[in-house]
Amino acid sequence: MEATEQEPLDVESIRADFPILDREVGDGAPLVYLDNAATTQTPEQVIDVFSEYYRGYNANVHRGIHQLSQEASIAYEEAHDRLAEFIGADGREEVVFTKNTTESINLVAYAWGLNELGEGDAVVLSEMEHHSSFVTWQQIAERTGAEVRYIRVDDDGYLDMDHAAELIDEDAAMVSVVHASNVLGTVTPMRELADLAHDNDALILGDGAQSVPNRPVDVTDLDVDFYVFSGHKMAGPTGIGCLYGKQEVLEDMEPFLYGGDMIRRVTFEETTWNDLPWKYEAGTPLIAQGIGLAAAADYLDDVGMDAIQAHEERLTEYAYERLDEFDDVEIYGPPADDRGAVVAFNVDGIHAHDLASILNDHGVAIRAGDHCTQPLHQKLDIAASVRASFYFYNTMAEVDALVDSLDAARDIFG
Amino acid sequence: MEATEQEPLDVESIRADFPILDREVGDGAPLVYLDNAATTQTPEQVIDVFSEYYRGYNANVHRGIHQLSQEASIAYEEAHDRLAEFIGADGREEVVFTKNTTESINLVAYAWGLNELGEGDAVVLSEMEHHSSFVTWQQIAERTGAEVRYIRVDDDGYLDMDHAAELIDEDAAMVSVVHASNVLGTVTPMRELADLAHDNDALILGDGAQSVPNRPVDVTDLDVDFYVFSGHKMAGPTGIGCLYGKQEVLEDMEPFLYGGDMIRRVTFEETTWNDLPWKYEAGTPLIAQGIGLAAAADYLDDVGMDAIQAHEERLTEYAYERLDEFDDVEIYGPPADDRGAVVAFNVDGIHAHDLASILNDHGVAIRAGDHCTQPLHQKLDIAASVRASFYFYNTMAEVDALVDSLDAARDIFG
Amino acid sequence: MSMGSDMYRQQILDHYRNPRNNGELGDATFSHEGYNPSCGDELEFDVKLEGDGETIERVAFRGDGCAISQASASMLSQKLPGMTLAEVKELDRDDVLDMLGVEVTPMRIKCAVLSEKVVQDGAKIYEGEADVDQTSTEDDD
Amino acid sequence: MSMGSDMYRQQILDHYRNPRNNGELGDATFSHEGYNPSCGDELEFDVKLEGDGETIERVAFRGDGCAISQASASMLSQKLPGMTLAEVKELDRDDVLDMLGVEVTPMRIKCAVLSEKVVQDGAKIYEGEADVDQTSTEDDD
Ligand SMILES: Cc1ncc(COP(=O)(O)O)c(C=O)c1O
Numbered sequence A, B: 001m002e003a004t005e006q007e008p009l010d011v012e013s014i015r016a017d018f019p020i021l022d023r024e025v026g027d028g029a030p031l032v033y034l035d036n037a038a039t040t041q042t043p044e045q046v047i048d049v050f051s052e053y054y055r056g057y058n059a060n061v062h063r064g065i066h067q068l069s070q071e072a073s074i075a076y077e078e079a080h081d082r083l084a085e086f087i088g089a090d091g092r093e094e095v096v097f098t099k100n101t102t103e104s105i106n107l108v109a110y111a112w113g114l115n116e117l118g119e120g121d122a123v124v125l126s127e128m129e130h131h132s133s134f135v136t137w138q139q140i141a142e143r144t145g146a147e148v149r150y151i152r153v154d155d156d157g158y159l160d161m162d163h164a165a166e167l168i169d170e171d172a173a174m175v176s177v178v179h180a181s182n183v184l185g186t187v188t189p190m191r192e193l194a195d196l197a198h199d200n201d202a203l204i205l206g207d208g209a210q211s212v213p214n215r216p217v218d219v220t221d222l223d224v225d226f227y228v229f230s231g232h233k234m235a236g237p238t239g240i241g242c243l244y245g246k247q248e249v250l251e252d253m254e255p256f257l258y259g260g261d262m263i264r265r266v267t268f269e270e271t272t273w274n275d276l277p278w279k280y281e282a283g284t285p286l287i288a289q290g291i292g293l294a295a296a297a298d299y300l301d302d303v304g305m306d307a308i309q310a311h312e313e314r315l316t317e318y319a320y321e322r323l324d325e326f327d328d329v330e331i332y333g334p335p336a337d338d339r340g341a342v343v344a345f346n347v348d349g350i351h352a353h354d355l356a357s358i359l360n361d362h363g364v365a366i367r368a369g370d371h372c373t374q375p376l377h378q379k380l381d382i383a384a385s386v387r388a389s390f391y392f393y394n395t396m397a398e399v400d401a402l403v404d405s406l407d408a409a410r411d412i413f414g
Numbered sequence C, D: 001m002s003m004g005s006d007m008y009r010q011q012i013l014d015h016y017r018n019p020r021n022n023g024e025l026g027d028a029t030f031s032h033e034g035y036n037p038s039c040g041d042e043l044e045f046d047v048k049l050e051g052d053g054e055t056i057e058r059v060a061f062r063g064d065g066c067a068i069s070q071a072s073a074s075m076l077s078q079k080l081p082g083m084t085l086a087e088v089k090e091l092d093r094d095d096v097l098d099m100l101g102v103e104v105t106p107m108r109i110k111c112a113v114l115s116e117k118v119v120q121d122g123a124k125i126y127e128g129e130a131d132v133d134q135t136s137t138e139d140d141d
């Protein structure tokens, strides 16, 4: 991972956009929010979209002739253009709004998988998939008779690419792999996987839930057929996600949800579908949320995705190194200088949930559990771990607060 | 329809909660918003939820031990209790949050229909279903080999209940009927349909998109198995809807979307599902939207659902009668005193879209088109209609503005 | 701010009430139909080419819809004869709006351009460059 | 505001480090297991009844999880002998919290009540009143 030479972020002034970061928890401990891989915080610029929308031009979109509907339609449709630009897609035709990453994956699994998969086909995942991809493909495979294969994750948390090349053979119909692991922090070689998939006439889906928020992503460079991510992990609102699909792939695919706005013509006998991307957006869409997500993309681009990545790498490296000083701490995944902005670990003799409860008393918000990757935890042979995850508004001092508060837990359990 | 003796609403003070209603459109015409069947406006009390949430306690729910996650989880889970109470369900187990009515229907169609329907089974709809139910069941039936039957709508816009009794026979597996038509305004005898369905061991789904916002609804009294509605039509936010399901029915049914939070345990071999309602809410849920919807239910209950219904009946009756004075106006559906808060009509010699454009110049926002009921429009043998639809913040003066502005269109097209 | 009422100039209303070239051609070289899902407007155009297989000799159309879509079809039907298919395919939204001579409000643009899209798609199908059953305005912008 | 650290009193830590009645019963009348999906805590209880088929003689449990879930199981295993199944089924959340003697923060309640729910479900299955493969705390409140 190249350490781009970046101007350090002005974190002080960025934090002013996030009033929640000034909050206290418990008995007055200042909040140290390090649960960003679960959900990021939302800047004023995005929050304001909701009052502007509902106070100014709330209306149903697409079909209204009156002015409110015109204004809402244009803003909602342009939000697709904005997201297309943000991830390097060709245009709004390639960007479908969903409610989250999970729905995006299910859309592909139902609309493509259920219709195209069968006996003799293989779906290739990795051992570190999030449940949203793991469970979905497992279930669709079971229904269709397809086989699921898991690319091995080696002891350092990297994908075993020899194993990948073995599994992605001519039976492979779909390769669905996480781009940045939400537990190990591993960043996978997405373009290499895409080439392997395409060499074998398979499609590839990249799970960008932990990459789009944290680093510049260009789906055209990655050459993926599908790419999925969530608004609530990239400074955007809850309840909105994206499915990117190559235009020709989305055109060929059957619809998923049926209803208003996704049809062209309906009779008692048959129905024809609307054009992209609306063919995949049935019913009244996530209007305010979509406009809010575009505002989040604006915000992130203003800060600068390169600068965000550089800042997060500094935080992550520092956190890793400070935690690594302790003999009773075990960190999972690749080395300090080659990972996304998450550090999952355990402290000897202290269960992850107990640790998280005690850290919460010190204002430190981290996640404890299996992080929706039970199979990976089975492989690591641990029931749970704690995970600290960073965003561009976090500071080195917050990393220190995390590390220092571990002592409180050691005192209790020591 | 009984005209409950109700205190008249204090519409003046209600309107103060909806700043958008003070807006102007075009060359300074005051907005007359009569497109409420498409989307209702949102009061300050609901808008405020978003800034309170994002500024105060935004976090991922269910699995977090830290305080923000506790606060968000409790608020999000209690939002289910609130909606259960609002529609007379037994508890949160029976209330699943979806993104809209359309997704709620698709959930049932995929999770129940795709698994349970087959050749020899019939799905019974009405001729006035919205595309969200019409297209969905049509497609699922085509995939499963089931037959779709349509209960006739008579010339006055009522369901032909003799025909219903004929169609709902022992082959019927699902009856899916709109509770209040979004075009004709017809209110269907949902309980009678439920009894017919249950006598034949069929399930029944009520489409409450146009009833939950406008009248007291008690799903237990209606004895429906499923009931669906959208937040954006009931003073709530976009991007949230509900699926009500009887607990035993939801327990028996397979899940729909797969992913995090809907599972209990995942291994490389198999997966078990979470308890209700979370089994049907995969991925990071619509947290802010769900809390916002509960605030909308609070708001509506403060105004009073009986008072809302009574006020809307007055508006609708008045609008119908004023429009009915003109020989060049044709109104569709039941008589003035027996309908929901929508009046769809056409003016002779003026296409619906031209009418809507001209009315917009006078600030009057109405919808023109097929209102996502193309088959009903084919039956009525019209390409389009205009539709005025009311909510509790509308006034008699706004009805006058609608009727008076028709003259401007007549002047142009006369 | 363009006003909706401004769209209904006398010329538009005249074409709407008395559409030119309304009907069918018995000897059409090709025909094509289109639909505007946001309005329900429908149009079907018949096109007869000259012997060069390139220049439009005559057109006729049938349709149902709002004043804007039908007037636009009528006016276009007068403009097409003498144009080559290559020229037809070059037409863009602005040409249509110029032809109409009124300011079309944003939500009605699709009504205005339906006729142009139908004829263009018809030409493309005829020349083997496209394969659409029915033109739709949804993918317009 | 109850603090997370307050949960870890000496007694809780002692039961966590030295769980009582840890192990298996060779002669169990019934056994049942449970899982807390929000934490990953697991517990399996073996219960041996007296000759009356009603009164608990001995219990043993095995488990894996956080201090709260394991201490709660250990403490409950001491409380159960001598109770009838009817009494066990009457236990509620407050009894468990009283037994623990600490304030449990809201997100940890499920850890605390897992042991109680496992034994209750086991009793119900034994008496033919319920049919669950594995107890889960999700449907708890
Ligand atoms: C009767 C009826 N059913 C279903 C729907 C679909 O609702 P949504 O677009 O929120 O999914 C609507 C609203 O358009 C409706 O009026």
Ligand SMILES: Cc1ncc(COP(=O)(O)O)c(C=O)c1O
Pocket: A037, A038, A100, A101, A102, A103, A130, A132, A178, A180, A181, A182, A207, A209, A210, A230, A241, A372, B260, B282, B283, B284, B285
């Ligand atoms: C790698 C990865 N994939 C998918 C998801 C699912 O995202 P969501 O819960 O927003 O659907 C997450 C987030 O939890 C994730 O980290």
